[in-house]
Amino acid sequence: MSSNTRRQPTGDSHLPSDSEQAPPPADGTSETGEGTAGEGAGATGETGGPGATGESGGPGRPARRFWSTRRIPALVVALLSAAATGLLLYDVIAVRAGASAMRWRRRLAEELATRPLDDVWMIVGAVVAMVLGLWLFLLAVTPGLRRLLPMREPTGIPATEQVRAGLYRRAAALVLRDRAMQVPGVQSAQVAVGRRKVKVRAWAHFRDLDEIRSDLDTTLEDAVTSLRLARRPTLAVSVRRPKKKG
Numbered sequence: 001m002s003s004n005t006r007r008q009p010t011g012d013s014h015l016p017s018d019s020e021q022a023p024p025p026a027d028g029t030s031e032t033g034e035g036t037a038g039e040g041a042g043a044t045g046e047t048g049g050p051g052a053t054g055e056s057g058g059p060g061r062p063a064r065r066f067w068s069t070r071r072i073p074a075l076v077v078a079l080l081s082a083a084a085t086g087l088l089l090y091d092v093i094a095v096r097a098g099a100s101a102m103r104w105r106r107r108l109a110e111e112l113a114t115r116p117l118d119d120v121w122m123i124v125g126a127v128v129a130m131v132l133g134l135w136l137f138l139l140a141v142t143p144g145l146r147r148l149l150p151m152r153e154p155t156g157i158p159a160t161e162q163v164r165a166g167l168y169r170r171a172a173a174l175v176l177r178d179r180a181m182q183v184p185g186v187q188s189a190q191v192a193v194g195r196r197k198v199k200v201r202a203w204a205h206f207r208d209l210d211e212i213r214s215d216l217d218t219t220l221e222d223a224v225t226s227l228r229l230a231r232r233p234t235l236a237v238s239v240r241r242p243k244k245k246g
Contacts, residue, residue, distance in 0.1 A: 066166055068144030077136065149195065150230040169193040172227055176200065179223040185212045187242060198224065198233045203242045213239045 091102045115122060149172065151165040173191040180189040180200060185207035192199040200220060204212045216237045224235060 065143040
């Protein structure tokens, strides 16, 4: 995920740090996500479930990754399995009723009985079946939803055990880009947010590069903290001069 822009009005993109957070309301509710308004990006929340993995999230309950429902792969596998099983069952019932077996089943039985194991087509079929099985296994054991970063879960508030919040990587990139653009001397900035690392490239048109890099480190460290992510990513900042035109 990345976000790139030239200097322009950034609006009110200041996010308070942990020490500036307002106390929780008295009615037991809690704010579960924060981000910035962007096209197709923002924060999301859902109730927790058993299909989640543990991930260190600082103080409080351990944060958990969001799991994808894998609807499309599950639907494709279910339809193919149902079609193959139904066709085979129909042919077996037809043979038991006195009809002859379908040509494809007779041919398949003959090929499996006579073709050697080192045949090219046997090897290709085995490789395809193995790759398909590994792909389905990986879909079953990995969470997916890599674009969604889990946020820290609320603690010390009644009735919030099942509250979960996540922030899209694009939304986090927009927030960090806006904060970087507020540093004096920054002409443009590009931010790429990963699950473990945030890469920031900035172009400066005045001020010393070391001073700008120091200000960016301070500003973006505070911005990353204010995102309240469950796993705090490391920050990598580079500052350079824009290329001269002509």
